[in-house]
Amino acid sequence: MTNGQYNAALSLFFVSYAGFEPLTNVLLKRLRPSIFIPAIMVLWGIVMCFMGFVHDFSGLAAARFFLGVAEAGLFPGVNYYLSCWYKRSELGIRAAVFFSAAALAGSFGGLLAAAIALMDGIGGKKGWAWIFILEGLATVLIGGVSYWMVHDFPDEAKFLSDDDRLRVLRRLKADGQSSAEHEEFKMSYFWASVKDWKTWAFAVVYMGCDGALYSFSLFLPTIVQELGYASTQANLLSVPPYAAAAVLTILIGWLADRTKQRGWCNIGVSLIGITGFSMLLGAPTKSTGIKYAGTFLGAMGIYPCVANTISWAANNSEGVYKRGVTLGFVIGWGNLNGIVSSNIYQAKDKPNYRPGHAVVLAYMVVFLLGGSLFTHFMLISENKKRLAGKKDHLIAGKTNSEIELMGDKR
Numbered sequence: 001m002t003n004g005q006y007n008a009a010l011s012l013f014f015v016s017y018a019g020f021e022p023l024t025n026v027l028l029k030r031l032r033p034s035i036f037i038p039a040i041m042v043l044w045g046i047v048m049c050f051m052g053f054v055h056d057f058s059g060l061a062a063a064r065f066f067l068g069v070a071e072a073g074l075f076p077g078v079n080y081y082l083s084c085w086y087k088r089s090e091l092g093i094r095a096a097v098f099f100s101a102a103a104l105a106g107s108f109g110g111l112l113a114a115a116i117a118l119m120d121g122i123g124g125k126k127g128w129a130w131i132f133i134l135e136g137l138a139t140v141l142i143g144g145v146s147y148w149m150v151h152d153f154p155d156e157a158k159f160l161s162d163d164d165r166l167r168v169l170r171r172l173k174a175d176g177q178s179s180a181e182h183e184e185f186k187m188s189y190f191w192a193s194v195k196d197w198k199t200w201a202f203a204v205v206y207m208g209c210d211g212a213l214y215s216f217s218l219f220l221p222t223i224v225q226e227l228g229y230a231s232t233q234a235n236l237l238s239v240p241p242y243a244a245a246a247v248l249t250i251l252i253g254w255l256a257d258r259t260k261q262r263g264w265c266n267i268g269v270s271l272i273g274i275t276g277f278s279m280l281l282g283a284p285t286k287s288t289g290i291k292y293a294g295t296f297l298g299a300m301g302i303y304p305c306v307a308n309t310i311s312w313a314a315n316n317s318e319g320v321y322k323r324g325v326t327l328g329f330v331i332g333w334g335n336l337n338g339i340v341s342s343n344i345y346q347a348k349d350k351p352n353y354r355p356g357h358a359v360v361l362a363y364m365v366v367f368l369l370g371g372s373l374f375t376h377f378m379l380i381s382e383n384k385k386r387l388a389g390k391k392d393h394l395i396a397g398k399t400n401s402e403i404e405l406m407g408d409k410r
Helices: 003-031 033-051 057-071 074-083 088-119 127-148 162-174 187-194 197-225 231-237 239-259 262-282 288-315 320-336 354-387 400-405
Strands: none
Touching: 003 033, 003 057, 003 074, 003 320, 033 057, 033 074, 033 127, 074 088, 074 288, 074 320, 088 127, 088 239, 088 288, 187 320, 197 262, 197 288, 197 320, 197 354, 231 239, 239 262, 239 288, 262 288, 262 354, 288 320, 288 354
């Protein structure tokens, strides 16, 4: 395969992945989490297995496209699911723990890939093929078992007694969440999300961290390899930056919950990532220590912002279906930028990859940092209007039930 075909195959995943995400949370609500989440896990595990049997570009391209379709529902679905169980001040740490698993997967994935690659030649298969086959089989098994591990939404969860169910719903209601109420899907919820400036503001912020995330995760082993290490060593040396990012992700999730300042957390952490990619961009060719340190700061500046931005968006979007659609749009738009991420690190730019680092740095400065500043101060302005009574006319003459169903418009 040529470099262009390889990048095209990477990009095809993000086309289907981002395209299906806005729809998945509606399907999650209708099919129930205990059915939807295990089903998509089994499907993408099967697709991953078949990726180990491809022999040409067309086979890889088809597999990557359907992998995106199958995986589209997981990240927005799990975050939406968590937001329907926990109060706003409890969501950040849980979203952070969930997303830190992605950082740890990147960490252990490097170790696992290095080990499985040693199977090269067994059964007439290359080492890379065995990576897809074995990891795909593990995903199918875990997906099947998860049917008995994933519970439904609070108003339908079978493991809760009637008293416990009322207690959970009462906590959500006391937190001002209309997700404590049962809603039937209406297109008005979809359009309410589309017309809300917050949906697009959070989409821009998420674009800043997600575009950087995919660039980093797709090409970190390549970047480390260009520092002078062999392929196996490069996989092993990619582990510590992911581990550091996982720790900071959980710490920021806890801090944001305690302080209720998700905007300032995003702003502060983004500066760490900007510093890291500035080091990668400006370091001389032979300064391997500076570049490797830059990968640490880059990871630590990206991963916490992903989880924090999703919690931030969920906290400021109310209504069961509206929040689901909003998270789908925010995450879908962010993931669409994986198409850019797949094509900015070109072989012709080695060993410094300055154009790629420059694009990631621009994403973090303009969209992540700039978008976080804009959204933070706009939300402060909106809260001041509420406190000053300038939005009281929106709820005048309405019953308590009608006010609750207005969601974040009230």
